[in-house]
Each structure stands twice: as C-alpha cells, then as structure tokens.
Amino acid sequence: MAAKKKSPPANKPKADQSAVLRRHAEEQYADELAALAAADERPKPPNWNLSPWAVKTYLLGGTLDDGTEITPKYVGNERLIEIAVATLATDRALLLYGVPGTAKSWVSEHLAAAISGDSTLLIQGTAGTDESALRYGWNYARLLAEGPSEAAMTESPMLRAMATGKICRVEELTRIPSEVQDTLITILSEKSLPVPELNTEVQATRGFNVIATANNRDRGVNELSSALMRRFNTVVLPTPDSLEDEVEIVRSRSEQLGRALELPAETPALEEVRRVVTVFRELRDGLTDDGKTKLKSPSGTLSPAEAISVVNSGTAMAAFYGDGVLNARDLASGITGAIVKDPVQDRVVWQEYLQTVVKERDGWGDFYRACREAL
Known part of the structure; x- marks a missing residue:
C-alpha cells in the first residue's frame, strides 16, 4: 500500500510567496540549496537531496568554489551538527534536546529542508495529540458509506514521509501522552506502519527518518519510555558558549x-x-x-x-x-x-x-x- 498524494482543488489560488509572513526553509533558501546541489559531488545516502557534507555546509555556512556564500543557519558546536546529520543517514531517529529557545525546531526544519527538500511533514506534539496524528485517520463520512478503504483513510505526515522516503518532524515529543508516544516504536524499529483495518501495512521508503524535539523543562511531564529512547540518538543543543x-x-x-x-x-x-x-x-x-x-x-x-x-x-x-x-x-x-x-x-x-x-x-x-x- 502506498500513500496517495491529494491534489489541491483546481480553483484554489497559489499563495503569493512575497506576501507570506514566514516562508518554509526550502523556499526561503532555495538558491543556496540549488547552489549546493550543483556543487555537490560527494556520495549521498539513498533519497537524500544533498550529501552529508553539503547538509552540514548548509547548516553551518561557508563559501563554495564558485564563490556562492552559504549563510549559517546555526551558530554553535560543529560536531553536534555532524552527529545529527550522520544519525539521519542511519536507521536511528534523531532527538534534539535542550532548554527552550536553543534552536531545536530551527535546526530540525533546516535539516529536513536540506535532506528531503520538504520541511512541512510536521507533527506538533500537545497533550491532545492522539494516535491518528502519528499513524492515520479516517474520513468518517466515507468510512460509514463505503467501509474501510484506502480512499477513506486520511494520511498523517508520518505516513506520507514513510511512503515518499522523507524526513518527518515531531515537535515537543514529551508533550505527547506516553501511550501515544509508543506508537513510534513500531515505526522506528520495523520501519513499517500496520493498517489492520485493511489487512495491510505501509513500508518505509529508503530515506525516511524522524527528527523529534523535546525540552528539558518538560522533563517528567510525559517522559519517554526506555524502549522508545533506544530508537533515538539524542543530541543536546546547548545555549551558546560565548x-x-x-x-x-x-x-x-x-x-x-x-x-x-x-x-x-x-x-x-x-x-x-x-x-x-x-x-x-x-x-x-x-x-x-x-x-x-x-x-x-x-x-x-x-x-x-x-x-x-x-x-x-x-x-x-x-x-x-x-x-x-x-x-x-x-x-x-x-x-x-x-x-x-x-x-x-x-x-x-x-x-x-x-x-x-x-x-x-x-x-x-x-x-x-x-x-x-x-x-
């Protein structure tokens, strides 16, 4: 089973990017990403837009051989960014951890933009987040009329990321109830999402991974289980040194x-x-x-x-x-x-x-x- 892309209505006007208050990273820095892609001759993990070297350069900034200036998106410890990028090339997910305001969401967005070219596959964690946000939901009108079917399913960002081999972002993971958090265990360990209602599953395409963020001020609210923590490599983003x-x-x-x-x-x-x-x-x-x-x-x-x-x-x-x-x-x-x-x-x-x-x-x-x- 593959996730199906839903086309926007034909009469829906396209947003005027000049009027958008905050553009997505892949749109705001499209020229830099294109320049990096053109100059990037290093090996790339499956389904990555850029190599780990180019992703690091995009995050930390630098000057390409053709003179193109890449602006730094993160100012801090270079090694932390290297660990974060390398983690996403493995079968382990990435957990960005630290006090509020240390650029966890910012780094998450730019990593997804550089690797997948799409930072919009986002799940915002709250106390009200349920399993459908991480798995899938249903169009209940169609479900009642037709019964369980692919057409009656509503895709979560996680399901779309798995089907297309992209990065899914989960913000404020520790704010999500513990029983919902554990929905991630099967996704991260088996790289598949069972759909028992249809007697099938969604298998992750190569390139899929998860970046989660959590802040230590939420510690004890909904702590991660040890089983879930083992699926993540944790990178602590500190306040700036100097x-x-x-x-x-x-x-x-x-x-x-x-x-x-x-x-x-x-x-x-x-x-x-x-x-x-x-x-x-x-x-x-x-x-x-x-x-x-x-x-x-x-x-x-x-x-x-x-x-x-x-x-x-x-x-x-x-x-x-x-x-x-x-x-x-x-x-x-x-x-x-x-x-x-x-x-x-x-x-x-x-x-x-x-x-x-x-x-x-x-x-x-x-x-x-x-x-x-x-x-």
Missing part, C-alpha cells in the same frame, strides 16, 4: 525578521543587541561576565529566542513610536517582560540586578533609567 556567538545569533535573526516584517527602522544597533544578550547571559548564569558578582536567577529560561523577541519588539517600537533607531527606551518594556514572569520573585531579582550591576556599569546609565521606568 557572548559573541550569542550576539551574532540574535543580531542576524533579528535583522532577518525585521526585513520579513518590513519594519521601517534601521538595522538593530549592535551595542543594543549586546546589552540584551549580556543581561540574559548574566541572569541565566547567576554570575556577571567578569565573574566578580553572584546573581539571583529569574524563573524564565532567558534563551537566545527570547532575546531575539525582545530586540524585534524594540525595533517595532523604534519604528512606529521612535526615531527608527533602536535605543534603551525601546527595549526596556520588552526585556522587563521577558525577565519578570513571576510578578513577585522575578521582580525582586530584576530590581536587584538593575541596582547592583546595571547602575554601576559604565555607559549603561540610559539603560538603567529606561528599565527603572518600565518597572
């Missing part, structure tokens, strides 16, 4: 988002980005960058993703209510909101940090005053 790496991540993503949203403001000033990242890193680590002052940490994660959100929000404030140049006043409310999740505990932590660290830091007077006003 201040400069994190600044570059936040700067580049904020700039991309600003262009996509067409915000009428200048590119975020590097110094303001550095301030946001410095604050987040110090509060996250419980220690100032110079190692001299111990700090209390707030309840939030203060990840690079949240820093990007703060800078992007500040850029919008500067564009619509300022002079178009990002400054401390534009950032103050956003950074305060990101840090103060608990109105009692986190507020005390933030006030103490402003008073003991920011107030005494040279050149940060405007930032101190703006954040005090935002409180």
Whole structure:
C-alpha cells in the first residue's frame, strides 16, 4: 500500500510567496540549496537531496568554489551538527534536546529542508495529540458509506514521509501522552506502519527518518519510555558558549525578521543587541561576565529566542513610536517582560540586578533609567 498524494482543488489560488509572513526553509533558501546541489559531488545516502557534507555546509555556512556564500543557519558546536546529520543517514531517529529557545525546531526544519527538500511533514506534539496524528485517520463520512478503504483513510505526515522516503518532524515529543508516544516504536524499529483495518501495512521508503524535539523543562511531564529512547540518538543543543556567538545569533535573526516584517527602522544597533544578550547571559548564569558578582536567577529560561523577541519588539517600537533607531527606551518594556514572569520573585531579582550591576556599569546609565521606568 502506498500513500496517495491529494491534489489541491483546481480553483484554489497559489499563495503569493512575497506576501507570506514566514516562508518554509526550502523556499526561503532555495538558491543556496540549488547552489549546493550543483556543487555537490560527494556520495549521498539513498533519497537524500544533498550529501552529508553539503547538509552540514548548509547548516553551518561557508563559501563554495564558485564563490556562492552559504549563510549559517546555526551558530554553535560543529560536531553536534555532524552527529545529527550522520544519525539521519542511519536507521536511528534523531532527538534534539535542550532548554527552550536553543534552536531545536530551527535546526530540525533546516535539516529536513536540506535532506528531503520538504520541511512541512510536521507533527506538533500537545497533550491532545492522539494516535491518528502519528499513524492515520479516517474520513468518517466515507468510512460509514463505503467501509474501510484506502480512499477513506486520511494520511498523517508520518505516513506520507514513510511512503515518499522523507524526513518527518515531531515537535515537543514529551508533550505527547506516553501511550501515544509508543506508537513510534513500531515505526522506528520495523520501519513499517500496520493498517489492520485493511489487512495491510505501509513500508518505509529508503530515506525516511524522524527528527523529534523535546525540552528539558518538560522533563517528567510525559517522559519517554526506555524502549522508545533506544530508537533515538539524542543530541543536546546547548545555549551558546560565548557572548559573541550569542550576539551574532540574535543580531542576524533579528535583522532577518525585521526585513520579513518590513519594519521601517534601521538595522538593530549592535551595542543594543549586546546589552540584551549580556543581561540574559548574566541572569541565566547567576554570575556577571567578569565573574566578580553572584546573581539571583529569574524563573524564565532567558534563551537566545527570547532575546531575539525582545530586540524585534524594540525595533517595532523604534519604528512606529521612535526615531527608527533602536535605543534603551525601546527595549526596556520588552526585556522587563521577558525577565519578570513571576510578578513577585522575578521582580525582586530584576530590581536587584538593575541596582547592583546595571547602575554601576559604565555607559549603561540610559539603560538603567529606561528599565527603572518600565518597572
């Protein structure tokens, strides 16, 4: 049994890509993927669009022999990306694990785009996710009228990935109920999906694999069984090692988002980005960058993703209510909101940090005053 592709209605208009708020990775970076494919002469695993070398280059960036610049999609440990790519060429699935905001979904999307040319085979894990999301469902009108048949089945992204030899992404795996998670065991070990209602099965085509993501803040919600964990190779994506790496991540993503949203403001000033990242890193680590002052940490994660959100929000404030140049006043409310999740505990932590660290830091007077006003 093979999964059948369903054609869109003839009168359905094709989305204007220039008007799409966020394009899929394979569309946004189509030129880079095409350049890599043209230059790629290395061996490719079955049904992969690119070789492992080219996938790594796509993720980490580089310059091709013809001068084409490949922009980095991930800034971090090169070895982690190599392990992730190599895992997907084997019979083991990949689990990207770490604190919220460490680019797990971002890396997952770009791996699928580079390998399969399709990052849209996605299952979003929630407490309400049932087996049909991982296996298949039914068109109950046809089921009642005709009985079980291929025509009455509704395909899940997993089933389509198996039938076409592509990567399926499962987001927030630990949010899915444990009994539903274990549906993956047969798929990952036997590489087949039984369909007992039709007395048949869907066998995975070569190239099929699964990338799942989970964050350690969800640990204990729906922990993975040992049987399921054995089917995954786990790669932990950490927060950036250095201040400069994190600044570059936040700067580049904020700039991309600003262009996509067409915000009428200048590119975020590097110094303001550095301030946001410095604050987040110090509060996250419980220690100032110079190692001299111990700090209390707030309840939030203060990840690079949240820093990007703060800078992007500040850029919008500067564009619509300022002079178009990002400054401390534009950032103050956003950074305060990101840090103060608990109105009692986190507020005390933030006030103490402003008073003991920011107030005494040279050149940060405007930032101190703006954040005090935002409180």
